[in-house]
Amino acid sequence: MLGIVTIIRPLRRVASLLTTPLEPEDFLGLINPLASSRQLRGVVTKVVPETADSTTIHFRPGKGWNAHLAGQWARIGVEIDGVRQWRSYSLSAPAGHDPAITVTAIGFVSTALVRNTRVGDVLFLDVPQGDFVLPRHPRPLLMLTAGSGLTPVMSMVRTLVPRRPDADVVLIHSARTRSEALFHDELLELADQFPGLQVKHWYTREEHGRRLDLTDLTDLEALCPDWRTRAAYACGPADFLDAATDLWDREVDAASPLTIERFAPVLLPGTGGEGGTITFEKSDKQVDAAGDVPLLDAGEECGVVMPSGCRMGICRSCLIPLVAGQVRDLRTGELHGQDGELIQTCINAAAGPVHLDI
Template identity: 55%
Template sequence: MGRSGIVRFLHAAASILSYPQDPRSFAQLFGALSSAHYTRGRITRIHRETPDTVTAFFTAGDGWIPHRAGQWARIGVEVDGKRIWRPYSLSAPEQGDPSITVRAQGTVSEHLVHRAAPGDVLYLERPEGQFILPEMPTALLFMVAGSGITPVMSMLRTLMPRRPDHDAVLVYVARNRESCIFHDEILELADQFRGLRPVFWFTEERGRLDAADPGAVGALCPDHRARATYACGPDSFVTAVEALGEVSGHAPVVERFDVARAATG
């Protein structure tokens, strides 16, 4: 049997197996089901956080599930006629309107920061990730660098209103005040909730923070050894915090914003 005969045989078999439907309708149905892992959303509002960072608020269609503070989701956008997916941490509190906070560092993030507008369609996969708080958290130390603040901001926005006196220290490393995402809101949260103590470290003024050095971290948070530590940021920063954990005797919970993600976001 030649190739054309094999094709005719397979088509005939498909017709028998799919009767009374045309086999092409099953192919179309399969194609639709293969896309069922994502849902569509729509941008409702864009708020500029810094000159190169925005928060995009969006509504989500059926299939989206509420996120836990600290989780991330893959977001797809159409750029020059091509759909491109990137992972972004969700910055909104639990039960709030979902949002992502994006710094312009690549194709998708440049589009979201400089060209996206309310009404634009987003493609959304379900939230995932284990960078989350336990149900009954102890005293906390958050160590973040750059846009690593985004999942931690979701945690703070969720935790502090529920537990206004909860003991939490935030060490936030940024290049300068202008590039420090959520700077003013963090101060407002600290004024409102006395359990939160933010410590800002601006590298243009003070140089690099050695996050692996117990002495350097201890100067900012003297009881850091007694706290559950959460770290998020570039790989080198998170690796340093992990080294600190080895000295302190307990491993931090970490989320890495690696170079590949930053370069292609």
């Protein structure tokens, strides 16, 4: 797959220009890749490798982009093998600067972005969104992050710490090893330069040799004794966030809230039923899917071009009208299915035969 994204993009463009009547839009796009009234785009201005598997991609967005708040994310589209794929990425650049995303290669789209993106490539964009943002009024903060969950928090730290002499931020970041820790050197430099930032790294495969344990108080009390009095933010893998949520529910009152950002949906274990045959009517495709496979994944698997965005039930970019059948919400186990109902395909699975209007 390596090389495919960058090679295919210009070839497809030429091929489509040769085979499709040109519209004024297309001439504009030839002169300036950011000039499109149909789809917001950005041009890649810098690509910075961060770790062996993570890369920061800086881009200059076209007209229609809204400046991001620190901590927000955006849908990013990229063409792979001729199909436009959408995923969500937190904006790691500070507010007030051109945006950047920091992507860790873990699957299909992220690996293509990390390995193949080059300066001058065009990304498809949606405007920044999300509520994982700094509090309106300054107060002591505790940031708990693990792995790529550091990205939205990095935007917050870069925005807040150099600009606010009264900033008081404790950042606890867990990574497997020092070399896998995102933004490692920059964070230590910021902490040296600004007394308002304390950075505590936790290495699960090096000096600590185990996971940061948030199921009880011991680790947290040792790392940040006044943690209860701080407004807390957490972003990382599901079990890390689940443990933090339980701890705050048990131990902390509402005056010191925990705000979390998830990169993947919380699915109810064992929600899947018997599944069924999914018919994608306009695409003339059919596939048998197990009861725990989202309709979105099943469609993509058999080559249907499915709309998507966050892939976790928050952005509603994946809505498709149901023609017939019943689906199961994988977050709650609830069965539903009115004819014509708009189905969030990223978090619903077939419960028996399903017909979708795509």
